[in-house]
Amino acid sequence: MKKVVFTLLVSIGLISHIYAAPVYRCIVGKEVTFTNKPGNGCKAVNLGPISVIGTEKSPSRTTKNANNTANNNYPKESAAENATRNQGRRQILEAELANEQKALADAQKALTEGQAVRNGNEKNYAKYQERVQQLQNAVSDRQKNIDAIQKEISRL
Structure with missing residues (x-):
C-alpha cells in the first residue's frame, strides 16, 4: 500500500x-x-521538485565481452591462498561427511529395528507401512546427503 x-x-x-x-x-x-x-x-x-536519477547506458554485448577479455584487472588468488582455502573447505566437508555417515548408520539401524517390530497402535497394516516408509525416507535422505558431500569433495 x-x-x-x-x-x-x-x-x-x-x-x-x-x-x-x-x-x-x-x-x-x-x-x-x-x-x-x-x-x-x-x-x-506543495510537492517540490522531483529528483530523477538515471542509469548509465549499458555497453553493447560485444563491447562488454571485449572489455572482459582485454581488461582482466580482477584480484587473483595465489596458488598458496587457493590451496589454503580449499584445505579448509575440505576439512569442513570431511567433518560433515563423517556426521552424515554416522547419521546414516543410525537411520539404517532404526529402519531394521522398525521393520522387525510392529507397535501396538499400528493395528492396521497401513500405519506400519507409513512408519517404515518414513524410516526408509530418512535413510534415503542421509544417503543423498553423503553423495552430495562426496561430489563436492571431489570438486576440490
Whole structure:
C-alpha cells in the first residue's frame, strides 16, 4: 500500500510540474486521495521538485565481452591462498561427511529395528507401512546427503 501511495505521489508530482497545476490532498474518512480539483476537506500540497536519477547506458554485448577479455584487472588468488582455502573447505566437508555417515548408520539401524517390530497402535497394516516408509525416507535422505558431500569433495 505504501508503494502505491508513493508511486501515486511521484506520478502526481511529475504531472503537476509538467502542467503546473496545484495538487490537493483530500481526506475522506480513513482514505487519502490526491487530486487537481479542490473539494471539502482538501488542502493544497506543495510537492517540490522531483529528483530523477538515471542509469548509465549499458555497453553493447560485444563491447562488454571485449572489455572482459582485454581488461582482466580482477584480484587473483595465489596458488598458496587457493590451496589454503580449499584445505579448509575440505576439512569442513570431511567433518560433515563423517556426521552424515554416522547419521546414516543410525537411520539404517532404526529402519531394521522398525521393520522387525510392529507397535501396538499400528493395528492396521497401513500405519506400519507409513512408519517404515518414513524410516526408509530418512535413510534415503542421509544417503543423498553423503553423495552430495562426496561430489563436492571431489570438486576440490
